[in-house]
């Protein structure tokens with residue numbers, strides 16, 4: 687994530703915030719080889735090469751993007767004060783500071799992208815690009831055709847109708863139903879709330895697809911690098 691240069695310098699232990707501002711004004715700080723004198727210039731730790739008096743203070747991290755199959759009962763954060771398992775623990779072998787692109791609920795499993803590429807992460811989550819995300823949801827009961835239609839055309843959540851969605855019935859247990867739902871928004875607990883709103887609470891939820899990226903047969907708790915072809919497709923989505 688982009689942060690102000692003087693804040694990054696202070697956090698890196700180079701100087702106090704006040705001293706860091708002075709170093710910047712004195713022209714002693716460069717970002718990617720350019721002298722920066724403007725206070726508040728935004729930089730990304732790990733991605734921008736920041737030097738003070740020509741000394742590199744910010745280690746450059748290569749860009750790393752992985753896809754994780756988040757298991758149920760794992761938080762999409764780096765730390766939980768209540769000690770619950772987090773996605774950060776699942777990817778701890780990766781040296782780069784990667785973070786999740788958006789979130790999956792604690793009880794949702796499936797495809798989660800993690801990256802240290804702040805710009806990519808920001809774009810992927812921006813409503814402007816409306817990246818489609820596909821979920822398999824086991825819902826209670828047997829929703830009628832009209833109910834599926836209302837999920838498709840939009841339901842009211844917090845006084846705002848959800849955008850059109852794709853909804854397909856893909857199976858039934860006799861008592862409950864499996865749906866495949868593709869949404870382009872990323873509202874909080876959206877799939878669960880949509881299904882709840884039409885009277886069919888979600889019993890299980892798994893994300894299987896994020897734009898061009900598919901979960902495939904990745905086992906819960908494991909991850910893999912995105913292939914160069916997948917990276918290329920992802921970048922095209924937000925170009």
Ligand code: URA
Pocket residue numbers: 789790791792794874875876877878879891
């Ligand atoms: N919708 C939900 O309800 N939960 C998720 O984790 C993702 C989408």
